[in-house]
Amino acid sequence: MAFLAACKLQEPVTIADKLFLDLRRAILEGEIPAGKKISEPELASAYGVSRGSLREAIGKLENCNLVTRKPNIGARIIGFSTSQLMEIYQIREAMEGMAARLAAEHMTEEEVARLRHILERHRVEIEAKQEYSQQDVDLDFHFSIIQGSKNMRLIRMLCQDLYDLVRFYRFRLKSGFNRSEQAYHEHNLIVSAIERRDGEMAETLMRHHIRASRDYARKTLESMPQTEA
Amino acid sequence: MAFLAACKLQEPVTIADKLFLDLRRAILEGEIPAGKKISEPELASAYGVSRGSLREAIGKLENCNLVTRKPNIGARIIGFSTSQLMEIYQIREAMEGMAARLAAEHMTEEEVARLRHILERHRVEIEAKQEYSQQDVDLDFHFSIIQGSKNMRLIRMLCQDLYDLVRFYRFRLKSGFNRSEQAYHEHNLIVSAIERRDGEMAETLMRHHIRASRDYARKTLESMPQTEA
DNA sequence: AAACAGTACATTGTCGACAATTGCAATCGG
DNA sequence: CCGATTGCAATTGTCGACAATGTACTGTTT
16 A cells, blocks of 8 residues: 555654554554553553553554543543544545645646556456455545645645544445445546646535545445444 | 633643643744754753653644654754745635535524624724734634534644644734735625525635735735745 | 764653552441 | 442553763864
């Protein structure tokens, strides 16, 4: 997944950083269940590090919005709720819409070509019905456009803060969403707009795309109500 | 300033939290100059706390985007540059536009009335030519709309992460921006749209307003080029 | 004189121990 | 039998000391 490599630019040099990446992966991939309370002594001994380093790592996880802390009480992994997911979609609609507009203005020709290539990969894997890879390709697609905006702060806010949450939810709802053909079609329109350097259209199409994803997710979640808080 | 009170809901109970708020205020109000490197032993003894607590506070400052850290090298206060400011305006355009749309849909009648009252305060202080209060009122205005969106994550991202930066820049460029009358007019249109519950129009107007502020800031900064990195 | 190497200093990262606060449980009183 | 209160255990917050890394200075070499 080329997705993650470019996100965190610096490789972890300090113990707390390595621990942070380990824990983040563990949370995103569900090894640590959602909503679980973090016991500092327990985790510290489990990973063989000091409590101080662990606390520093937890602080970084808090920035990624993957854990919440209350003073004198402790830290716990975030839970997932439908309303939270809808909130995230709304924010993505606004920010990725802007990202698409900026990408249409600022992407280099080579970057646009790479984007078109990602889309091609998407089509191939739809025909082969590779469901997991489709999700990775989807992330790569959105990630490439975000990077194409060239707005460093927008990139950081989306890739570091928000997309960890997206992956968190996506993992726990995986294979429930079978909207790939429709998504591919919408992606195709977006890339075309970017190729024409039509920022206004790219933003409109991206917002439409994310809103459609949100509506689909809401309908899917309502039809299978085994969501625990 | 009612602005800050509602932002950080919990009062600081732990030492690191108090230290964090102290340092944040010191940075935002320019007591600590922009770009300055933070010496952990120095600051720790200056505030009479341990280095551990200070490091925790610095971690929180990093989340607010007010300091940047490099491993084994240290932390420094962020610098300010025109391009960074333009990036922030772009993000605000997207997110606050969405906030205005949601506010038009979700604000209670009482909240709308309060918003109209803030606008009235704005008008009074323009006529009295109270320049500082105008900036506070402006923050209150935008903050109220953001809160009116009822999207908790959007509120957190804007009020905690982005608006610290806004205040950081605003303090250092204060009284250079004399756009109050125009801003008041635009604010007025936005409130009217919200009162009519016209989300689409509220978003359009808010985006226009922020874009106009950005253009004005850019022009002002270009005409007085004493911006040090 | 400029550049490199080595050493000494300062700063950051890491750790284990102590203090303060919270949550639970058992006991006491109604 | 139920509720409140007090005491205990566990967890978090805080601190000072040690180790590792980066930095500046000096002395030597080309």
